[in-house]
Amino acid sequence: MDIAFTGQPLDRADHLRRDPARLAELLQGDALLLVLEGLAPAAEAGTLRWVPLAEAGEGAELVFLGLMDGVPRFAAVPQEGDPDPAYAHQKSWAAMALLGAVDLAIYGAARSLADWHARHRFCARCGHETHPAKGGWQRDCPACGAQHFPRVDPVAIMLVEHDGCLLLGRQPRFPPRRFSALAGFVEPGESVEEAVAREVFEEAGVRLRDVRYIASQPWPFPSQLMIGCIGRADDPTLALDREELEDARWFTREEIERAMAPGSDGASFLPPPPQAIAHTMLRWWLEQ
Template sequence: MISPDVLTFAGSGLERCAELRRDSAKMAELLANGGQVLPIWRGKPLVQNGCDLGWVPHGHPALAHGSEALFLGLDDGIARFAQDISDWSPEAGAEAVEAGFFDGSTQFHPSLSDAYAFVELRGVMVQLSARSAELVATAKAVLHWHRSHRFCAVCGAQSTPVNAGWQRACPKCAAQHFPRTDPVVIMLIQRGNKLLMGRSHGWPEGMYSCLAGFLEPGEAIEAAVRREVAEETGVSVGDVRYVTSQPWPFPASLMMGFIGDATSDKITVDPEELDDAIWITREDMLEVMAGTHPTIKPARKGAIAYHLIASWLAGRIT
């Protein structure tokens, strides 16, 4: 097993205080009296000095284009909220958002000093404390849900946020909607002294990681592991064992990590699913994780794949 304590976003014991969400008067009191708000701009959180979240008080000019505040919970007595300010447009000449696997651009708000910037979460996630990581993962996932589920799935009318941002209500048909989390299986597939690694389309050159895929309706998680591996690489898998899980706010998934035993070697890549897949020996993987392999780059630190591989190399999972 891998302790959740070492996994980014895996939880820090935040008091989410779900019982307070329906109390609009209490929410308003918490927000007005010392509440701290995390602005998120088009999926990018506000970060201070590149290593901590950039909290601002309720009513700050940076929140002028903000959505309704989302209550995250109590952080050592401090009420934490988040607001989506995606309708704000950076000043003319500001660095544009970049396309691709990783957006390395930064955006600065005119009401804040240059110590504050909106950045790609992947680039700073391992610098955040466990509490900050849980807070931003929650904020990013729920605010993304609000932006992508503005209309009722039953009748098509525009719904409205209620319960401090943890629900949407349809004023026309009274349907109630709740934030969704997409379950994903991610698997370390072994055969003897080697691991099966794949790379998705658009990844940086040389980057390989564990295979992964979404759970389908009516499917057991172990069956999803075997199906995804077979679909993507043609490799068959026998025994499957659960290891750990990690929330993954890109945009709103729960990664469920497994180790599985392959029963075949031949790889037949589905080009629609993967760019490539290879077997990597233990010796080569040690070089990959150390950053000394000539052609293969390691999985991103902070991701569950990195910890699955590191634990396998250390003999903690088999």
């Protein structure tokens, strides 16, 4: 199953992250810098752009992405992070559509890490300014000694099946006519399966059973782990939470096939973009 943002080619070289002397050596020589426009990928002829690390400029805050072909790869932390949802990033989507799988995986990891640093410059315990450590895979507070690590937020995303149909929904911020799988954050004190059942009931009023795992995807907007699942509903009656969903409907296999067909006209909805795991899950379901 080909899933966007997976297949990471970089050796993250944890043994180097923990060695300040070796990290200092990596900053010299043939180290390369990933070019980002803010947090958007700067693609050139459909590939990521890399330049000599010296072009980062004096005083730039750098994160060590890892080694590829034996060459150290870095990214610079922007001045500001990104508070906007994924669908707000039209420039990023256009650039990502041109990238191959390997470059997309590199970009996703770099974006998540750089954005985390930009939005977590101060200690959550005492409020003091923090400083990067372990090559950018940690931030330390010199005032209280707290250590902070890049966060990954688990999100359950699910296909809901009943009598050969799937339940898909749309949020107000989606592009017109787009429907996708329901999704929600896993909350403290619950399993993934419990999160799936809770979210579907809260958003659509549907009770699920037989929840099982399909696949996962790192999602760099800003840094979620999308955990794809499928479950069955015995009763298709909907009771929508209008604060969460603008609309939700049951779609037949034929409707989904038509929507997922390349260049299809007359489809009853627009599917999620190919980079989203929801798109992959719909293809997986059609192939079952």
